[in-house]
Structure formats: C-alpha cells, structure tokens
Amino acid sequence: MSIEEENFQKNDNFKLTMLPGAFAKRMRTCVVWQFIRFMVLNIKMLIVVSKSH
Amino acid sequence: MARLVVLGGGVAGHTAATFAAKWLGKEHEVVVVTPNSKWNWIPSNIWVGVGQMKKEEVVFELAPVYKKAGVIYKQAKAVSLNPEGKDTSDKPFVTIEYTQEGKVGESEDVEYDYLINATGPKLNFDATPGLGDGSGQMGTNTVSVCTAEHAVHASHELEKCIQKMKDGERQKILVGTGHGTCTCQGAAFEYIFNVEHELKKAGVRDMADIKWISNESFLGDFGMGGLHMKVGGYVVSSKIFAESLYAERNVEWLIGAHTSKVEEGKIEYELLDGTTGEETFDFAMLLPPFSGVGLKAYAKDGSDITESIFAPNGFMKVDANYDAGAYENWKASDWPKTYQSPAYKNIFAAGIAFAPPHLMSKPMQSPNGTPINPTPPRTGMPSGIIGKAVAHTVCDLITQGEGAHLHEASMAEMGAACVASAGKGLFTGTAAAMTVYPVVPDYDKYPGTGRDTKYTFGEVGLAGHWIKHVLHHMFLYKAKLKPGWALIPE
Structure with a gap:
C-alpha cells in the first residue's frame, strides 16, 4: 500500500498535510542527485553565513 | 596588561575566549571560568542519545586546548559579580567557586578589566x-539529551525499551518539551526522528506508538514564530513542512501543551484552550526549560544590584529594547546588537546568557493564565557569531581605548542553519536541512513572511545528512584549535 493510503487514514491531523510520493522519496536517497544538492546547499549556507558576519 | 574574563566555555564562551586570545596575543590575559572540564558539541548529543555515537566522540578535554591557546583556565563556576570592586579596591571582580577535583568548594575573587558572560543556561x-x-x-522519570552524560543515559534507556519491543511488549514513546516555556524544540524534533529511525532499523517500529508533545502553538514554530521557506519551488509554512515529516513517519503530535507534572510512566498537561489531560509513556525524552544560572551582583557597598544587571529570568540585560510592550509593537530592532550591559560598559553577554527583549513566537497563554509559548532559541550558529563579535569588541576596546567601535551581531541581521538528521549512516540516514535568514523576523523589511525567502529554505534528503556529518567534524576540529581553525566560520 502506498504511504498516502496507509498514513492519511491513521490520524485526522495527517490528512491535512502533504506526503512525499515515490519519486520524491527516491530522489532523497539518489546519491548523484543528492551530491548535486549537497554542493548547492553548501553554497547557499555559505552565503547565509557570510551575510551573518 | 588588561584582563578579559570569560564566564562559560560553551559555543559562545569558547569562541569568544579563543578568538580574544588569538587577537590579543601575550600582552593581555584571557581567563576562562567554566565548571566543566570538557567541551561538548551539543548538536551531536542526539546521536549519542540513540546509541549511534559514543560520548567520547562529542567531547574533549578543555585544559590542553586552552594551554595551547595561552588562555588561563579555571574549572569553576561563577557565583557573583562585583562590577564596582569592593571597599578596599575599585577593581571589578567575579567570585568563583572551584569544581575542579582537589579544589572543590574553594572560592576565589578574579579581577577583570572586561567581562564576557557566556554562562549558557541553567537546565531548570x-x-x-x-x-x-x-x-x-x-x-528519574524521563531522559534528556541536553548534556553528553544525559544522552548516554537516554541511549541506555532507549536500548531497554527496544529490547522490550523485541520481546513482544508494545511501548509508548513520548518526546518533546517538559514545560510551557521551553526552547530548543529543534533538538527534540531531531531526537524523535532519530528514535523512529532506530526503531525501524531494529525492526520494531510497528511495536511502538510515538508521540510529540510541545509548547508550540503550531507544529514547526521552533521558537521562531515558524518560518516560510522555499521547498520544491514553493514558499511553504514550516507548519506544513513539519507536519509532513511527522505524518510520513506516523508520529502523532500534541501541541500547545504545558507539561505540568511528571510521574513514573505518566505526565499531566494543560493545553492552550485550558483543558487538561494525561499521557502515559514507557520512554520519554522531555526537554527542561532554561533560566539564567543565578549569578548575583553586588555594588561597592555590598548592596544587591542583581536586578539592575539581570532580568528576572536570570539572563543578563544588554542593549535590547526591553520596553517594546505588546506583540503588535515588536520590531526586529528591539533585538540587541552589541550585547553590552547598559549598567556597566565593560560587561558583555554572549549566547544564551543574554536576556532577549521578548519572544519571537506569538505570546500565548491558557484561559487559566498559564503561559504556553516557546522562548527564543539562541544556540548554535547565533551563539558562535555573537561570541566572536563580542570578543572583537573587547579586543578593540583593550587595544584602541574606550572610543573603539563596538561590533554588531544582531539576530535580526543574521541567519542560522539547522540540520535535523535521522540516522547516522552515510547512505541510510536522511535529514531535514533548513536555513533561516534572518533568525528574528523583520516585518518592516519582509512584510509577508518576516524573512528573506531567497535564503530561507528547507530540504529533506541525504545531502542535509552529509552536511550534518561535515558540521560535526568541522566544529570539533575548530573548537580543538587545530591548524586553520580561525578560518572556519561559526
């Protein structure tokens, strides 16, 4: 059963939010995509750090 | 020769002392007074608390590091300040009480020219x-991850709980805040997902009911009044972002809750609507609220002047606007910039030790008058940045005289990065990585969200998890003053 069919039925609070689909979940652990995101996140965080000093 | 005394050796105090020692050289003295013999990278206590890291991996001995830096180190706790000196001398001093083995209970008056109060919080x-x-x-009813020792204890208790599940006994797990005025929801948020991850790994997730209890009025408030962040091309409220993470992991939540009493296996709570209730648990990690460490202050004639230096919650008053009044009047400019005490110009506060002007979250209370709202977070990155700015100011005052420029580090003009991991394995864990800019919402500049959505974003995945690993090693490296440490940003 997909996560949305399983979890949305468990709790009324759960029904009012969003859940990741299969593609979004796969991308979270896709090493190539995550390596790109790692570089992007590092750059963005460095910008935030530099703006904070 | 001038002497700077730094009270506290946490993120803010350690940053301030080490930079001051580097900038001042041997011509001046830097003294650190801290009751702990070890430095603790607190964000990684979460991993210790689920048994994924040993205590030794998140702490190190301070004495050799301070020896290398030329810092005079006193393992002691500060008891009181005499900012005007005493009847026989005008030299201000701080009275300390040693906690070092062999000297426990001995006290000493340490004179100073400049003082940085970075004592952090009392875990109340x-x-x-x-x-x-x-x-x-x-x-003994609950566990905590506030210190490395607490985290080790939490890990042992969690292990027992997992064993019971393996033996077929269903367990109820409760994680969150232990009082209506707690802060640092982010730490508990990270812990609950690590617990959930460990249960999955142990193959017992279906034997556990996991519940979040918090004083936030909505999930994702984080003590910052929530935030709007860029997620997948949308600008999304942290409420949706957080609720999604909980729903995905089948973790229920109870919010707007003040934990009013804890017993073995049971808590009592009061909600924002005034109703009360009970929750049972087999394992609970509930954070305590913070207060100041209870420093007293005395004038030259010995009279008590604590109230003129410290706010009623024990945190030190600095250059903030403490008279902002009602929520509608709050402004980003209420937040302090230089962290200088208005009463004594040679005293500064850094990190958690300074008294915030007001909350960041909307103030809330139940119809019974119980305040149920998170207090503002001032840990991690802001603590380090403030510690460095204050050290810079003191060094300039010492080397250039009283007219020197006071360096500024307002939390309304600084960002923060927060990485909440789940799991520790390089390819098996994930993390919710968030940055917020600025930490204190500025509705004059950003009328809709209070923050710059170009730099306020959230993302879930391995990338954030790797960043958490990098931060762990990088900040321990920096704190140990290894080659090039000063180049690593706070």
Whole structure:
C-alpha cells in the first residue's frame, strides 16, 4: 500500500498535510542527485553565513 | 596588561575566549571560568542519545586546548559579580567557586578589566514537578539529551525499551518539551526522528506508538514564530513542512501543551484552550526549560544590584529594547546588537546568557493564565557569531581605548542553519536541512513572511545528512584549535 493510503487514514491531523510520493522519496536517497544538492546547499549556507558576519 | 574574563566555555564562551586570545596575543590575559572540564558539541548529543555515537566522540578535554591557546583556565563556576570592586579596591571582580577535583568548594575573587558572560543556561528541570529531582538535577522519570552524560543515559534507556519491543511488549514513546516555556524544540524534533529511525532499523517500529508533545502553538514554530521557506519551488509554512515529516513517519503530535507534572510512566498537561489531560509513556525524552544560572551582583557597598544587571529570568540585560510592550509593537530592532550591559560598559553577554527583549513566537497563554509559548532559541550558529563579535569588541576596546567601535551581531541581521538528521549512516540516514535568514523576523523589511525567502529554505534528503556529518567534524576540529581553525566560520 502506498504511504498516502496507509498514513492519511491513521490520524485526522495527517490528512491535512502533504506526503512525499515515490519519486520524491527516491530522489532523497539518489546519491548523484543528492551530491548535486549537497554542493548547492553548501553554497547557499555559505552565503547565509557570510551575510551573518 | 588588561584582563578579559570569560564566564562559560560553551559555543559562545569558547569562541569568544579563543578568538580574544588569538587577537590579543601575550600582552593581555584571557581567563576562562567554566565548571566543566570538557567541551561538548551539543548538536551531536542526539546521536549519542540513540546509541549511534559514543560520548567520547562529542567531547574533549578543555585544559590542553586552552594551554595551547595561552588562555588561563579555571574549572569553576561563577557565583557573583562585583562590577564596582569592593571597599578596599575599585577593581571589578567575579567570585568563583572551584569544581575542579582537589579544589572543590574553594572560592576565589578574579579581577577583570572586561567581562564576557557566556554562562549558557541553567537546565531548570525543577520548574516542572517530577521532571527534576528537587535539587536542580534531572529526575528519574524521563531522559534528556541536553548534556553528553544525559544522552548516554537516554541511549541506555532507549536500548531497554527496544529490547522490550523485541520481546513482544508494545511501548509508548513520548518526546518533546517538559514545560510551557521551553526552547530548543529543534533538538527534540531531531531526537524523535532519530528514535523512529532506530526503531525501524531494529525492526520494531510497528511495536511502538510515538508521540510529540510541545509548547508550540503550531507544529514547526521552533521558537521562531515558524518560518516560510522555499521547498520544491514553493514558499511553504514550516507548519506544513513539519507536519509532513511527522505524518510520513506516523508520529502523532500534541501541541500547545504545558507539561505540568511528571510521574513514573505518566505526565499531566494543560493545553492552550485550558483543558487538561494525561499521557502515559514507557520512554520519554522531555526537554527542561532554561533560566539564567543565578549569578548575583553586588555594588561597592555590598548592596544587591542583581536586578539592575539581570532580568528576572536570570539572563543578563544588554542593549535590547526591553520596553517594546505588546506583540503588535515588536520590531526586529528591539533585538540587541552589541550585547553590552547598559549598567556597566565593560560587561558583555554572549549566547544564551543574554536576556532577549521578548519572544519571537506569538505570546500565548491558557484561559487559566498559564503561559504556553516557546522562548527564543539562541544556540548554535547565533551563539558562535555573537561570541566572536563580542570578543572583537573587547579586543578593540583593550587595544584602541574606550572610543573603539563596538561590533554588531544582531539576530535580526543574521541567519542560522539547522540540520535535523535521522540516522547516522552515510547512505541510510536522511535529514531535514533548513536555513533561516534572518533568525528574528523583520516585518518592516519582509512584510509577508518576516524573512528573506531567497535564503530561507528547507530540504529533506541525504545531502542535509552529509552536511550534518561535515558540521560535526568541522566544529570539533575548530573548537580543538587545530591548524586553520580561525578560518572556519561559526
């Protein structure tokens, strides 16, 4: 059963939010995509750090 | 020769002392007074608390590091300040009481020219009956991850709980805040997802009911009044972002809750609508509220002037606007910039030790008058940045004289990065990585969200998890003053 069919039925609070689909979940652990995101996140965080000093 | 005394050796105090020692050289003295013999990278206590890291991996001995830096180190706790000196001398001093083995209980007056108060918080467990043991320490009903020792204890208790599940006994797990005025929801948020991850790994997730309890009025408030962040091309409220993470992991939540009493296996709570209730648990990690460490202050004639230097919650008053009044009047400019004491110009506060002008979250209370709202977070990145700015100011005052420029580090003009991991394995864990800019919402500049959505974003995945690993090693490297440490940003 997909996560949305399983979890949305468990709790009324759960029904009012969003859940990741299969593609979004796969991308979270896709090493190539995550390596790109790692570089992007590092750059963005460095910008935030530099703006904070 | 001038002497700077730094009270506290946490993120803010350690940053301030080490930079001051580097900038001042041997011509001036830097003294650190801290009751702990070890430095602790607190964000990684979460991994210790689920048994994924050993205590030794998140702490190190301070004495050799301070020796290398040329810092005079006194393992002691500060008891009181005499900012005007005493009847026989005008030299201000701080009275300390040693905690070092062999000198326990001995006291000493340490004179100073400049003082940085970076004492951090007192973990006020006793604010909630049953959360503390009545003598200021954590009680036996729940666990905590606030210190490395607490985290080790939490890990052992969690292990017992997992064993019971393996033996077929269903367990109820409760994680969150142990009082209506707690802060640092982010730490508990990270812990609950690590617990959930460990249960999955152990193959017992279906044997556990996991519940979040918090003083936030909505999930994702984080003590910052929530935030709007860029997620997948949308600008999304942290409420949706957080609720999604909980729903995905089948973790229920109870919010707007003040934990009023803790007993073995049971808590009592009051909600924002005034109703009360109970929750049972087999394992509970509830954070305590913070207060100042209880420093007293005395004038030259010995009279008590604590109230003129410290706010009623024990945190030190600095250059903030403490008279902003109602929520509608709050402004980003209320937040302090230089962290200088208005009463004594040679005293500064850094990190958690400074008294915030007001909350960041909307103030809330139940119809019974119980305040149920998170207090502002001032940990991690802001603490380090403030510690460095204050050290810079003091060094300039020492080397250039009283007219020197006071360096500024307002939390309304600084960002923060927060990485909440789940799991520790390089390819098996994930993390919710968030940055917020600025930490304190500025509705004059950003009328809709209070923050710059170009730099306020959130993302879930391995990338954030790797960043958490990098931060762990990078900040321990920096704190140990290894080659090039000063180049690593706070």
